[in-house]
Amino acid sequence: MKKIDLHIHTVSTISDYHFEFDLSKLKEYVEKLEIDCIAITNHNTFDFDQFNIIRDSLDIVVFPGIEIDLEGGHLLLISDNSEMSEINDFSNKCERVRKLINTKDEYISLEQFKEIFPSLDKYLLIPHYHKKPIIKPEVIEQIETLISAGEVSSYKKFKTCVKDEFSLVPVIFSDTRYFSEMKNFSTQQTWVDLEEITLSGIKSCLTDKQKVFLTKEEGNDFFQATAEGLMLSTGLNVLLGERSTGKTVTLDKIFNTHENIKYIKQFSLLQNDAQKFEELLSRRHSTVSEDYLKEFKKVVDNVKDIDLQQNINDIDKYLNSLLKFASDNEKADAYSNTKLFSENHFGVKDLLGLKKLINATITLRENTEFKTIIDRHINLASLKSLEIDLMKEYIRIEEANLKKEWINNLITKVKDELRFRTSLTVPSDVDFYRIMIENEKMKKFVSIVENIKIEKEIDRKEIRGFKIVATTKPFANASHLKKICNRQISLVNAYDKYLKPYSYLVALKKADIEDTELFKYFIDIEYKTLNKLGFPVSGGERSEFNLLHEINDALKHNMLLIDEPESSFDNIFLKNEVNALLRDISKSIPVIIVTHNSTVGASIKPHYVGCTKREIVDNKIVYKTFSGYPSDKQLKSVDGETIDNFEIMLNCLEAGQDEYEKRRTEAYEILKN
């Protein structure tokens, strides 16, 4: 069995964050993690000189490779290392890739890729498979015969691929950058069933799901949790240990060694403050609010610049100037007597409706899914001629519009010229159509606002008996509006007009509320969490709900770590709800629980148990970790040391055997009798 990591970064490229490669760290990594073979795979580049230095300094097999941006995904391409000329040729090809990709969003096409690497069969190709950014299945299909393995990002995905007969052979690698300040090494590598490492040997292993593993001896039911060698189950693990023996330190290490982990820290779920809890709910469910108000936002965006008062002023101005011009008629001179002097502008016809109609006709004609039904009612020929007629009409109106616009411009120009030469004022113009449409918009806006102000339930979700209910509610006063507004501004004047949507909108703008935020000030969306009986939750229940929510959320992650869930809950809740949920989740992702509580630690029936211990050796504190199956009499450390499992259980969960016996016989038995 050999441990391989074929995804390692040693050059900081445009696709990476900045780092200074540190060879000693890479060396430390391969030694500490006992890795047998690595590949250097930088983004779209291969540094030949650096590769030689790395290869010469490590005692393990090092393959030259490259991680290529291909059709929007990433692909590892690894070359053989046996002949210098071969590496040289590979290096030249990589240089061509490098020249083609100059920004982090660029990629090469499959054609370019095949052109640069015409003999793909001599390389090992590993696409990002269940790992972002993935190489699309249709791209894989086109080089399928040369691809047998795909990179995954989590143990869960690795196990799923192994079980799925249609999936590629999964591999999991560190995909890490090595620099002097790094503190934790990744423990994500793949074991392959191989005696001697050669590229062809690895290629052959990676065609067979029976030859890839997460561990050396324990198959795929375990994984290496820390660089120090702690092995844990890919199912449910309980980590025990007395106070200050390094349990949280161990969890932190696991957290820092892996990616995309859900880590529920101790006491983080306590929720005694009802208001903070409501804020948390609002944040968590902000998509519900956004979804609900999406259309309203569009309406507000559309009406926010309408100025009804200005419209009335425009009418007034038009009329006054017209009447004045008419009454001053006796003073008319040659300039003001010209027809154009008092000429109105042409109204231009809006073509939006017709455009929609044309598009609808095209949709009807092009639809293939319901073609038979459409054909039954409208024949294609008349549909086509309808489309043509509508288009002709469109062109006709568009042409007329253009002419009108041209004339309007001319009228304006001539009027301007004439104005300078006469004592009479030019009658101003006004667009009645726009004014009437804006009036209509405002009416509809007001009616929409009145509708949304009616209190109603807009969303309801259930999490294990708890219900989260979102309801709309009008704002009760100006300070209620502060919930929306993060700035220190007074909204008292604005709120006075809350019942008149248009005046309120104007007042909000006056109060300097940003245009993009205006829509939020019309209704409040309140989130309430109800318990099983339908009543608002108590402080304790809020914490319970939080835990259930967080645990549910864990499924989006690769692993779940929980530090002392008992710190926030009572035993009944832990036993009835939490244990069941954690067991369920551990079927999908590894779960690691740190606990002192017997309800969690013992009743949950973990797959695997770990235990931390602090010892003083030569005046120095040494943290040790032991692990084993719950049924094992002894738990073992990485270096073979053992401790008694039963004793550990009683010490950590029951405050020692004496206390346990005392409680059992003195307290519980007495109560029972």
Next chain:
Amino acid sequence: MNTKKEELRLMKYLKIEDNKGHYISQTGDWCEIDQISKDDLIYLLNKAISEDFKMDEYLEENVGHKAHQIVYKSIHEKFSGLVENKNVFKDECDSLFKAAIEKYEVADEEE
């Protein structure tokens, strides 16, 4: 007075009579066009988009009064533009905020 009622029935709002232009005021009376106010205009605008809005065509020879010529012609043109586009206006209004109206009304019904 009889003619006023008759013309109201025909939904006529602007007319030419006795060499002068006239409009129907908010009280339903015919008034001379040079007396028209901003509020009268707004009233007529609402009528123009909601009712069958009829007007006497502007013919210069029918309006002897010079000031009336100017005012009637201008207002007549403005209203003609609006009335011509009434269907477009109706379509545009019907599609205004349709998604929002449906969304918030439907939610209301569900309650």
